Amino acid sequence: MRVTIEILTKCTSPERGITSERSLDHIVSMFFACFFFLFKAKCALKNLRIKTTHTGSEFRIIGLSEDTCYSQTFQIKRKNGNGGSDTVEEVTVFEYYRKNWKIDLKGSAHFPCLNVGKPKRPTYIPLELCHLVPLQRYKKALSTLQRSTLVERSRQNPQERMFVLSGVLRDSDYNSVPMLRECGISIAQEFTQVAARVLPAPKLKSGDGEDIFARNGRWNFNKNRLIQPKRVQRWVVVNFSAQCNAHHLAQRLIHCGNLKGLPVDPEDHVFQERSHMGRERAETRVNDMFQQLLSGDKPSFVLCVLPERKNCDIYGPWKRMCLVKYGIVTQCLAPTKINDQYLTNVLLKINAKLGGLNSLLQIERNQAIPLLSKTPTIILGMDVSHGSPGRDDVPSVAAVVSSLEWPLISKYKASVCTQSPRLEMIDSLFKLVGNEDHVIIRESLMDFYNSSRGHKPEKKNHFQRWG
Known part of the structure; x- marks a missing residue:
């Protein structure tokens, strides 16, 4: 009797951050606005491999020089033409490349150099003479914008992903591999069919006793009241956005809450970000806003208006400050278009965070x-x-x-x-x-x-x- 064994293989296309071949002087110039960004540049570049344009050699970055190419010095041995002992001369990186390599540094003369040597024996190379080696897996933390871009590019619908994976199976042609044939292993080119069923969307009960049915995978609460509304009181608004009228937003939120049976008291105060803080670091902006916020009584709820909807650096520091340090319930939003549907979704989040109950499953109520x-x-x-x-x-x-x-x-x-x-x-x-x-x-x-x-x-x- 011949035994046939089937093995199911999971095929996927993982997404990772990798480096592209780019000139380093362009990349690092974006970091040198202040000392904080210089530190970020050191962390981002450490352990990456670069290739020099003047020698074609590859090195691994261990750090950056303390001074710029124009000022950074190192010791070099010079041979004595009269047969005497070698002399040690101290030269700058700028002078060394101009005399020994006939290269006049322009783009990176006032930037730090890359250190590709050893901790006790540094080797300095100017930025404009270096390119990142492509296709290096980047294992460090990505910025908010980089994470958003990676998610956007890796998002595929099932049909697109199936088409890509089918192409990989077809191009790999595993069945022509001699070792697999010798072992009697064959790999099917088609996907395995799996029996499945689609569960019906559950029915919800609203506060006015009406059934809410899902449409296209969504439940619409725009015309329904909440099961257990929680009163919003002792609350304030903080506004990081110069384009948003926070007073108008608060009035619209109060009006929409009353329609949903969610009582919202008038806001105690609206704190506007100081105009000179817009270019500061996110942590600095959050700390400055909290100095204003805590100048009076501590609120029980804070509505935070962010300057942009995506990739906002304020979001993380603000959440940590509210939830971890001070224990204040907060809801962030960045409205580009204010309407009842948008405000209803915001109120559902606020009510849940304050301990209220928005809806019940129909079978749960019964x-x-x-x-x-x-x-x-x-x-x-x-x-x-x-x-x-x-x-x-x-x-x-x-x-x-x-x-x-x-x-x-x-x-x-x-x-x-x-x-x-x-x-x-x-x-x-x-x-x-x-x-x-x-x-x-x-x-x-x-x-x-x-x-x-x-x-x-x-x-x-x-x-x-x-x-």
Whole structure:
């Protein structure tokens, strides 16, 4: 009897950041506006390989010189023509290349040099004489704009991806490889057909008792009220955008909230960014805004208007300052066109962050969820996110969500903690302090018990994202 074994192979087209062959003086000139960007240039270029235009040699960058080519000096030995001992002369990089290589440095004379030598024996090469070696995998953290561009270019619909992968299989022609034929291995050129089914979109219940049906994968709340609206009070607006009328935006938000049954008090204050701060670093702009914000009473909610919708450097520092340092609920937005649909989506986020409930599943309201509605059950979801490639010094962030108010499953709490870099196991789920556990799982169980009228969970459903 002949046994046939089938092996399924996952084919994909991974996207990575790689370097292109470009002149380094053009790249580095963009970094030298101030000392902060000079530091970023050193980090970005370290360990990349370059090729020199005057010798064709390849080197690995270990850093940048402390001074510019015009001022940076190094020692060179000169032979004594009278047969005496060699003399040591100190010359600048600029003079060395002009005398020894007949090269007049122009574009990079006032920029630092690349150091391609050793820590104790540096070798300096001017930027304009170097090109990056192409197709090097870039493992360090990408900027906001670079990440956005990479995501945009790697996004493919299923038909496009299937066409690309089919071309790879066809061009590779694995079945003509002698070793595979000798081993009796053949590789099919067609994709494997897998039986599947499309689940119907769940029906939702709004606060006015109406059913909300999905259309093209979306639910429209524009004409519906919320299940449990949470009053927005003691709130302020901070405006980083010179193009947005923050006062008008706040009035529109209040009006839209009243239509949804979400009471929004008048804003306490609108803080405008100082005009001279627009060209400063993102962290500096955020710190300056918080000095204004904390000059009065601490608000319970902050609406933040960003200067641009995509690739905004303020977003990360602002979120860290609000959520991590001061514990203030915040919602960021960068409106290019304000309408009721846009403001409704913003209010849904705000209500959820303040502890409200936007909608319920229809079967959840009818207490008809199999295995869950009849038996007290807690649902847990977990995930761990890591720093960007090359940032091994950045802590990993673990997040756990747990359901509340059984028999509901749409109400939940979130817990976030940091842990050692690249650690996949969440080490804060259980941790004994004396004879008691005082970390995430215990807190989730106690919150479930207190919010579910004294019911203890008899079952636990656990979902963890992987990959």
